[in-house]
Amino acid sequence: EAQVTQNPRYLITVTGKKLTVTCSQNMNHEYMSWYRQDPGLGLRQIYYSMNVEVTDKGDVPEGYKVSRKEKRNFPLILESPSPNQTSLYFCASRQTGQGNGYTFGSGTRLTVV
């Protein structure tokens, strides 16, 4: 089944403790992206990647890092999480070509205390 898989689904952590949210897709998509979803603010892009070893900042990159060493994986790294990073995170991937929308993962609900 074609899908985007995120792990973990839920995570509670403490301020300052480094964490990684993994994202993997099995559709050989070039584009991958991370979004955070907050009430009243909709979806805001954190980072995106156009292909292996090519990443760029989205609208809200502060406090996050990403890497794209392989086409299928696009992990999101929080080196020193803070409470304002408590949010619902979505990973998504997309095939190049006109009309192709993103396929989204199930989301990761992160709470930083």
Next chain:
Amino acid sequence: AQRVTQPEKLLSVFKGAPVELKCNYSYSGSPELFWYVQYSRQRLQLLLRHISRESIKGFTADLNKGETSFHLKKPFAQEEDSAMYYCALSGNYGGSQGNLIFGKGTKLSVKP
């Protein structure tokens, strides 16, 4: 700069009433427009794309370049349509222009 505006945070209608979810965009080139739907506690799902001019679950959306709009419409709302709806824009392909920018979303509530 690319921008997507959904002016209504919440839209409440009765079952059987027509629905129109507004979306306006700002983009200097030829955009691609999409509608995504998010049912409670679920992932976002692609609902419509302007390029295919399709009708999904009774919803349609027409790209109006003159008004820079891509409103989502359904003639008769159903209770199961209650969800968050996001309009999204992508520029022409190549480099960062293949990226998707989302509006802030409109919550549709269909009452019995």
